[in-house]
Amino acid sequence: MSVGIRHDDLRRRNRAMVISAVRRAGQPSRTEIAATTGLSHSTISAISADLIQEGILTESKASEPTALKRGRPQIGLALNPEAAAVLTVVLSLNFLSVAVIDYAGQVIAEEQRRLDTLVMPRDELIGECLAIVRRRLQDPDLDVSSVARIAMGIQGITDSHSRAMLWSPITPLTDIPFADILEREFGIPATMENDCNMMAVALRWRAPERYRDNFIAILLSHGIGMGLVLKGELFTGTHSSGGEFGHMIHRPGGALCRCGRRGCVEAYAGNYAIWRSAMGISEDAAPIDIGDADMRALAAKARQEDGPEREAYRRAGEALGFGLGSLFALIDPAPVAMVGVSAAAFDLIEPALREAIARTAGGQHSSSISFDTEPNELPLIREGCAMRALTFVDQEIFAPGVQARTDAAGKNVA
Amino acid sequence: MSVGIRHDDLRRRNRAMVISAVRRAGQPSRTEIAATTGLSHSTISAISADLIQEGILTESKASEPTALKRGRPQIGLALNPEAAAVLTVVLSLNFLSVAVIDYAGQVIAEEQRRLDTLVMPRDELIGECLAIVRRRLQDPDLDVSSVARIAMGIQGITDSHSRAMLWSPITPLTDIPFADILEREFGIPATMENDCNMMAVALRWRAPERYRDNFIAILLSHGIGMGLVLKGELFTGTHSSGGEFGHMIHRPGGALCRCGRRGCVEAYAGNYAIWRSAMGISEDAAPIDIGDADMRALAAKARQEDGPEREAYRRAGEALGFGLGSLFALIDPAPVAMVGVSAAAFDLIEPALREAIARTAGGQHSSSISFDTEPNELPLIREGCAMRALTFVDQEIFAPGVQARTDAAGKNVA
């Protein structure tokens, strides 16, 4: 269970620490790395010499006019873009997108495709995913052997081992072990994770000063999803990707949710719920998918006049507020990022949301809770997948340990 | 932030690992320790020789008739009871209890006292706590200098640094930094933690086969509290002790809760709420404290005939069920321990609870969720405090590192 630290683990961990310091800082000098890691200069010198020799890091001599300072100039260390590559696959409603990313994090190729995910049979859906990946891997500009990891992100519930999609709103199919399928087909280690979790990972890399130890990313789209980072770690359920914020109960026995149950937060705040409410359709009506353009038009109408549209957004805000309040009762308030098409209508949602939060246990300091909005979720999800894959390469391939292989799946560092 | 591993940390961590293996296993031989920690026999031999020489461990030669086996008999290693002592303080409604516990975990002295916590002024409440601790420390049988830690547990919200009580239902007073007060008075490092979290810690030591990586301890008493262990770690909020399960919103705008808000789970499932409902008192009525005997009588009545009493327990079950369902939507189902006087009436609560859970996102496998009951919370809380204090001594005093002192507060290992 709890295992002692072997002597050889030491070097492994410190190698990983150096790589991670370089990835975070961009082009740190050896001295800076020594400062952030707390290791001695000699150790950093030895480790970075190894890493450079192995082609993982490079000395970015052209560090340019590094502020005319006295003394020997610092030599920046950078990730060698050619050390490896990773591939991201993002599958969302009617949309499939793939990107190839070099070891330094730059996109070097991408491809997107529209699909009818809601009606595709199992084989076809899997086939499309495999085909688009295969096309990218066959790109003559790409050295296939350098592709070290495939990270897939999907809207829906995944298992906690990052292997399979268990359930998803974008397809009636269930239990598709995408990670295993990709691994078997291409011989490249793969993972499959929840889209909102990937959003959270990406936010952490994008704006670490705001999103670091504790924060929440909420997807306001067809459904309501959540990615949660607590104490610097991505929070997942014990069996599944967890964080099914959208399916916390807002009103027991209330409106019909896409999941088939009643009274979920999503049944009041998902696109279909806002639409249903604005159009005066019964709360018992089966959820339908609304296009982004329609939602934008609805928001415009709600801004224009105080009618049922505005009331629909108010009710969505109330549901989100009570949900967040219950969540805050458990974890204390934290910064929130609202992502997705309805985040663009957050001005309509916010007043009722804040009012509801203020009436809950978590809302004692509701006015100090800060919200950010980001209408476009796709780039975030891809970025999260990329960082997830790259940190895997950093830790498990370039700083391998004895039990690397067994641990690989269970890691959870955001 | 993320800090590299120094060479001297290695020995420190492995020392801690050995101590923890002995605490967990009781009287393991060196060979067993080598097996569980994964370290080599020589390393274990060297470390345990040190620990014995320092008086932290002892060879319990009298390991008795250790199953007639061939070969050199194993020598059991045990914690030396005299290596240190810790003191636990448990403060709950109208009740203060202190115990002195030796390094091996045995209670060597205790004292209990009735207080009127609800009406005591600040100075008096603090004074009583200090006085009872002082009396125990002045016991001539006790070597004061061996007392290495004081762990206090309290019903209410504490801060995440384990220093202060922020709010509590047992007193109108707020923000009492008990840990600092005790430290300053006695010069012994102290912590102050939430009672339900301590219950969870204790359950983990008592029955690790059932309560290990993921489980929930719920206190059903005057109020509703929760201790949550996820991935083997005690879950706390980011600022406070968190896990305010009792104050998740069950029905927006519903029954009046002791916290002053409306619709909390506690406002339907706390002792006062069950009483209010059974007696036909308005949901808007101010909460009153009900004695344990009255609650037991109420439960007896509810079992006897299908009247308002039974209905009150049914509604409590429903509130708990929806709350648990929302919680399970976030963290996936886990074993639950119901603790406290109303846990003795769990037979009345369970049917409605299971029914409600089944109607939530977390309830897909509601029938497989298992509940345990334990009517007496006090021994659990004390045990948790003791284990918390002892593991601190294990890790920070007997396996000290450079930054031991700064880390001390922030630790969170259950």
Place this chain on the structure above:
DNA sequence: CAGTATTTTTTTGAGGCTCGAAAAAAAGCC
């Protein structure tokens, strides 16, 4: 009861790792 087998524990030497101090390198400053 002595010798052998078996298992646990200790000892010993080798190899690695990190650290501090000193040396070397590479610039600006005067």
Place this chain on the structure above:
DNA sequence: GGCTTTTTTTCGAGCCTCAAAAAAATACTG
């Protein structure tokens, strides 16, 4: 060109863990 300053490398010392061998302690066997 020499001096100062800062960064990086080199080197020897000190620990730590490990594997293998040795020692210790008991049961079995004839």
